[in-house]
Amino acid sequence: MGCGATGSALASLLARSGVGTIRIIDRDYVEASNLQRQTLFDEADASESLPKPIAAARKIAAFNSQIVVEPQVADLTPTNIDSLLAGGMLILDGTDNFEARYLINDYAVKNAVPWIYTGAVGSYGVTVNIMPGRTACLACIFPEAPGGALETCDTAGILNSAVNLAASIAATEALKLLVGAESQLRRTLLCFDLWRNERSEISAAKPRPDCRTCGAREFPHLAGEGRPHITLCGRNSVQIHERHRPVDLAQMSERLKIHGTVKHNEFVLKFWHDRYEMTLFPDGRAIIKGTSDTAVARSLYARYIGN
Numbered sequence: 001m002g003c004g005a006t007g008s009a010l011a012s013l014l015a016r017s018g019v020g021t022i023r024i025i026d027r028d029y030v031e032a033s034n035l036q037r038q039t040l041f042d043e044a045d046a047s048e049s050l051p052k053p054i055a056a057a058r059k060i061a062a063f064n065s066q067i068v069v070e071p072q073v074a075d076l077t078p079t080n081i082d083s084l085l086a087g088g089m090l091i092l093d094g095t096d097n098f099e100a101r102y103l104i105n106d107y108a109v110k111n112a113v114p115w116i117y118t119g120a121v122g123s124y125g126v127t128v129n130i131m132p133g134r135t136a137c138l139a140c141i142f143p144e145a146p147g148g149a150l151e152t153c154d155t156a157g158i159l160n161s162a163v164n165l166a167a168s169i170a171a172t173e174a175l176k177l178l179v180g181a182e183s184q185l186r187r188t189l190l191c192f193d194l195w196r197n198e199r200s201e202i203s204a205a206k207p208r209p210d211c212r213t214c215g216a217r218e219f220p221h222l223a224g225e226g227r228p229h230i231t232l233c234g235r236n237s238v239q240i241h242e243r244h245r246p247v248d249l250a251q252m253s254e255r256l257k258i259h260g261t262v263k264h265n266e267f268v269l270k271f272w273h274d275r276y277e278m279t280l281f282p283d284g285r286a287i288i289k290g291t292s293d294t295a296v297a298r299s300l301y302a303r304y305i306g307n
């Protein structure tokens with residue numbers, strides 16, 4: 001789930017190891033600024049603005065054509081999580097936000113699917129294996145999402161070696177899980193800071209008896225309504241998540257070209273107008289750059305794409 005820096009490294013390591021079927025889910029497209037850390041992508045992907053799952057599937061097919069890759073260009077929401085994650089033996093976290101992680105945790109605990117939390121920012125990395133019912137879940141460890149202004153890759157930068165180390169550890173744990181080497185699995189939350197040479201671990205071996213999620217089996221994140229507008233972290237951009245409003249990108253391209261510069265391929269349309277850049281996906285979802293004001297983004301969308 002998620003194919004940025006962590007997801008790229010995880011997908012690459014597992015695909016090269018021969019993991020037979022990998023579903024890659026991401027809502028975003030490749031940009032040149034990603035290339036410092038997102039090791040599955042290159043400048044050609046960025047210039048085509050390819051959706052990350054599509055670009056990842058192409059790269060993997062080029063080095064291991066025998067495995068099945070299922071790219072899914074989608075934003076994970078409470079509404080679509082069941083269909084997006086259906087049938088998976090193991091969920092790997094390549095997301096960059098706690099909203100998505102708590103949603104994955106609710107799904108994983110409810111359906112008894114193991115998952116591996118992995119995060120990295122700056123020179124810091126963290127990972128923990130979560131086996132519902134047997135180990136602590138994310139909500140056992142962090143009952144609430146960390147508060148305050150969180151550092152993100154966009155505000156703090158990221159050392160590509162930190163993300164690759166976190167992903168290497170998580171990919172190794174994934175292989176242990178997939179081959180049934182359960183006694184070898186790590187049962188701690190591991191944190192490290194490569195720049196400061198620091199490392200710490202806390203036990204995650206047992207579920208917390210009073211955990212709301214794995215103890216009381218309350219799943220508030222799964223029950224939540226998907227928010228229609230999401231401000232993406234630190235990128236001066238807003239995502240408009242329409243409720244399935246399929247768009248013909250070629251037709252839309254014709255319609256928009258009198259208002260600005262447009263280009264499109266079969267996966268994505270890009271439209272530049274004033275200081276805004278809009279990226280539109282075939283399901284009607286859009287990412288609008290140049291503002292972090294959801295009202296401005298909403299009105300641009302209504303004006304050019306439709307109400």
Ligand SMILES: [Zn+2]
Nearest residue numbers: 137140211214
């Ligand atoms: Zn729990």
